[in-house]
Amino acid sequence: MVALLESFQQALDQREAKLARRRLTILSPGAADFSSNDFLSLSTSSLLKSRYLRKLDACFSSRKAVGLGSGGSRLLDGNSSFTEELEQFIASFHDAPDGLLFNSGFDANVGVFSCIPQPGDAIVHDELIHASVREGMRLSRAKTKLQFKHNSINDLNRVLQRLVKEDPSISEGNRNVFIAVESLYSMDGDVAPLKEIIQTMHKLFAHGNAYLIVDEAHATGVFGPNGAGVVQDLGVQKDVFLRTHTFGKALASQGAIVLCTTLTREYLINYARTLIYTTAMASPTLVAIRVAYELMQQGKTQPFQQNLQSNISYLRACCDAIDGIDRSIVRIDHHDRSPIFSIRTKYPRELARYCQQRGLIVRAIMAPTVPLGKERVRVCLHAGNTRHEIDQLVGAIKKWAEDLKMGSPKL
Ligand SMILES: Cc1ncc(COP(=O)(O)O)c(C=O)c1O
Structure with missing residues (x-):
């Protein structure tokens, strides 16, 4: 038993040393979500919630319950x-x-x-x-x-x-x-x-x-x-x-x-x-x-799809317009109409932490989840992200990259 537990601890310590230990986290309420796969923001939609509760009630109260x-x-x-x-x-x-x-x-x-x-x-x-x-x-x-x-x-x-x-x-x-x-x-x-x-x-x-x-x-x-x-x-x-x-x-x-x-x-x-x-x-x-x-x-999710696409175009335009950013420090990869943006940098953990400290939830994606050398900060847009949140995210990435370039990095 002791030997088994020791081997668990050793395995975790090895991961820790490689900066690869996984941990469960709880999001702070009110933070801007640029991370979850809730692309259409349906999980907070009052339309979905009210329909769900009505149908659930109907299912449980009908004679064929x-x-x-x-x-x-x-x-x-x-x-x-x-x-x-x-x-x-x-x-x-x-x-x-x-x-x-x-x-x-x-x-x-x-x-x-x-x-x-x-x-x-x-x-x-x-x-x-x-x-x-x-x-x-x-x-x-x-x-x-x-x-x-x-x-x-x-x-x-x-x-x-x-x-x-x-x-x-x-x-x-x-x-x-x-x-x-x-x-x-x-x-x-x-x-x-x-x-x-x-x-x-x-x-x-x-x-x-x-x-x-x-x-x-x-x-x-x-x-x-x-x-x-x-x-x-x-x-x-x-x-x-x-x-x-x-x-x-x-x-x-x-x-x-x-x-x-x-x-x-x-x-x-x-x-x-x-x-x-x-x-x-x-x-x-x-x-x-x-x-x-x-x-x-019924086509009721179309407006959510459209909002998502409009946010994607907006973030894409903001990224294209970021001036003064050194592309060797931060490069943004994006494919047409995709809700997923990759912020490529040598320091994904540090950039993710910097954004998280400012209430912007993004995550560093490290090897082996992505191939070695292709680590990144993954930004996932949602129908419910506001323009203000997107502006804040772009501002944070720009400021972090500028600080890094000026030699006062937030690492
Ligand atoms: C491409 C792909 N397939 C399958 C799954 C697994 O789906 P689920 O989360 O429903 O188990 C995921 C989830 O991350 C995924 O990204």
Whole structure:
């Protein structure tokens, strides 16, 4: 026991020494949020709250009243007509044949990648793919797991061609290739070139044995018609084998749905252990998800999407107009229409602390969350950020960079 606890302490001390120890923090109330994934600011929306409370009340007071907790796994007592109707409703909103709810995006990705690729298959993924996909791949029976350079069609082509050349069972169509990407990347804030990926896939796999899997976690609610995501924005839903949308970010709730065919859904129900061996979501969560999707379907989240885009344009214009800032000290990376900005500096922790001390919540993102040398301060914009807050943030970054240049750094 003592030895075990000592090894815990040693591990933590090692992390501390490398400045890599993780800690839970509690946000100070009233601070400006430039960090959470609450992109549409729906978690503080009175519209969402009032609709949620009304629907919750209706669910619990109706004659067909639902229980508070689900009471078990989906396969035992945790299923309900409310759950199945919700899946149908979300699938139809996303123009997908069917859908299966999971308790989180993490569970969805682990479930999908651990059971869908068959022995002898290959998974080819973007190098920045989320940890949950990596965890699923670790459990997968796929023979080959390869990565390609982030958002690089050339590199994807190279990896796929090598696969085709070296594995006759793949080139002859007897084994499958799964290509795993995110639509909007959480750290770099850029969007995957889905159309080019689909073209590449079709060109190289005439037998139709390549399958695209898109994680829309960060794009849900933010991009596409009424927030339906990037896949629907591009109209390529028929070319995507499976999509994952999560509800814990812009939709102010939690959980996820896997959009797929009815056959794939049935397969997941039988083989995805993260669905089978866990208690299904409780009714308040299902109601929250239903209400958020109803708002999207009715176009009621459009003004939030527009406010977010307007804030993005404003911050972008402010960043472009910052004069006198030494770009070797601070560089701001941003991709068109993305709510995520990366403030690249050699001292991300110090800049984040400086902003936090001024009531501006931003976070330093360090390796291994991002590759070594690409550490940054991540700024995430929201529909509810005010112009004043954005001005304060830009002012703080500018002042910190100026002080650093003048040799009186706030480190
Ligand atoms: C791309 C991506 N996929 C999946 C997840 C996991 O989703 P959840 O938070 O619902 O478990 C995240 C969350 O950070 C994510 O960024």
